[in-house]
Amino acid sequence: MAARGAIRQGVETVRSVVRFGTVETDPVARRLAKAASVADLRRIAKRRLPRGCFDYIDGGAEDERTLEANSKAFAETRFVPRVLRGLPDVEIGASVLGAPVPYPLVLAPTGFTRIADPQGELAVARAAERAGLPYTLSTLSTRSIEEVRGVSDGRLWFQVYAWRDRGLVEEMVQRAAAARYEALVLTVDTAVFGRRERDVRRGFSLPPVIGPSTVVDGILHPAWTWSFLRNEPIRFANVVGRSVGDGSSPVTLADYINSQFDPALSWDDIDWLRSVWDGKIVVKGIQCVADAVLAADQGVDAIALSNHGGRQLDGSPATLSLVAPVADAVGDRTEIICDGGVRRGSDIVKAVAAGATACMAGRGYLYALGAGGEQGVDTLLGWWRDDVRRTMSLIGAASVDELDRSLIDLDRLHP
Numbered sequence: 001m002a003a004r005g006a007i008r009q010g011v012e013t014v015r016s017v018v019r020f021g022t023v024e025t026d027p028v029a030r031r032l033a034k035a036a037s038v039a040d041l042r043r044i045a046k047r048r049l050p051r052g053c054f055d056y057i058d059g060g061a062e063d064e065r066t067l068e069a070n071s072k073a074f075a076e077t078r079f080v081p082r083v084l085r086g087l088p089d090v091e092i093g094a095s096v097l098g099a100p101v102p103y104p105l106v107l108a109p110t111g112f113t114r115i116a117d118p119q120g121e122l123a124v125a126r127a128a129e130r131a132g133l134p135y136t137l138s139t140l141s142t143r144s145i146e147e148v149r150g151v152s153d154g155r156l157w158f159q160v161y162a163w164r165d166r167g168l169v170e171e172m173v174q175r176a177a178a179a180r181y182e183a184l185v186l187t188v189d190t191a192v193f194g195r196r197e198r199d200v201r202r203g204f205s206l207p208p209v210i211g212p213s214t215v216v217d218g219i220l221h222p223a224w225t226w227s228f229l230r231n232e233p234i235r236f237a238n239v240v241g242r243s244v245g246d247g248s249s250p251v252t253l254a255d256y257i258n259s260q261f262d263p264a265l266s267w268d269d270i271d272w273l274r275s276v277w278d279g280k281i282v283v284k285g286i287q288c289v290a291d292a293v294l295a296a297d298q299g300v301d302a303i304a305l306s307n308h309g310g311r312q313l314d315g316s317p318a319t320l321s322l323v324a325p326v327a328d329a330v331g332d333r334t335e336i337i338c339d340g341g342v343r344r345g346s347d348i349v350k351a352v353a354a355g356a357t358a359c360m361a362g363r364g365y366l367y368a369l370g371a372g373g374e375q376g377v378d379t380l381l382g383w384w385r386d387d388v389r390r391t392m393s394l395i396g397a398a399s400v401d402e403l404d405r406s407l408i409d410l411d412r413l414h415p
């Protein structure tokens, strides 16, 4: 009698804990189900991509001190959480360049996105539109201005480099206007190319070459190699067939940029840009208060405090450390975008609390793309939205307008 009771009890206990869920048959969904953070996506991308491609995405300039500093600044900034504020819900919507966004984030421009996934910029633009976030297409994109507009009705910005051939810039600007891009993002931190030593060591070129030194890497990453070989060649899609070179023969980015981009770019060029573009202008790559003030004096619509994700000048300050002093200096004369080191939604909350209008992020979505293609980017943008809401709830901020410096401790950044 007692034995039967014990058996019944045992069966009941087992039944209460054993769950056989459905087996996920989609390999991408299965892979993504094992990830819970950007660090996980990075790990998966590292496994899937050839080392040269992964290092091109992951690496920074020289000793990578600025790359590290960008993330460290977020890690060292603690919250000052407020509790018992009676918040049944929080409102995470914000506004960037005068239009609403579901949370304060813009996807940063990244050149050569197709090395992470064959769909490249198309995948990112579609995911950004689904998330309601603006996406910035790089000048050095591997899908063209028109192709990207062809797959997205969302908010698109176009990033411009100052080619020596200003006629080429003007033509691209006109194409961006015709394709209803909303803003131009002029990148100003690339007078010359930063020394990215991982790429130097690997002799990394764009497009990547498969030769004696990379063939083993290719064999070790068969899925990537197969999709690379099966899809159309990777090119600088906005300049295909132009005399500046479209990447149809492999070139190191250093040689390409140093020969094609104009190191003599100056503040006067912003006036010139305005003469060929009626829309909004963002200057990306501001790295000190004095230049932020000059940009505000020029009346640009936004500045992106950015060191190119630590890929240009090693020794440039962490972008988060610039937000508060720049916000104090420019007030509400221009919007402030904090670009570099964002790996979690809580990082976005910290930057906005310090005084930024929004953040930009690059590597986060590239790791997601490398780990799980378009689905990976959807997953990431969903995590970040949820992170922002959860973090604001935990620090007691009812809306983005309520995020201010009383909710963070910036002492370690500004002792």
Ligand SMILES: Cc1cc2nc3c(=O)[nH]c(=O)nc-3n(C[C@H](O)[C@H](O)[C@H](O)COP(=O)(O)O)c2cc1C
Binding pocket: 056, 057, 058, 070, 108, 109, 110, 111, 138, 139, 140, 159, 187, 284, 306, 307, 308, 309, 310, 311, 339, 340, 341, 342, 360, 361, 362, 363, 364, 366
């Ligand atoms: C692989 C890669 C390519 C990039 N290409 C460009 C580019 O073409 N133009 C540009 O303005 N910035 C470019 N950036 C810089 C990003 O726009 C952004 O400033 C940087 O990624 C922010 O740092 P995070 O990666 O820590 O988010 C690139 C960054 C990466 C990682």
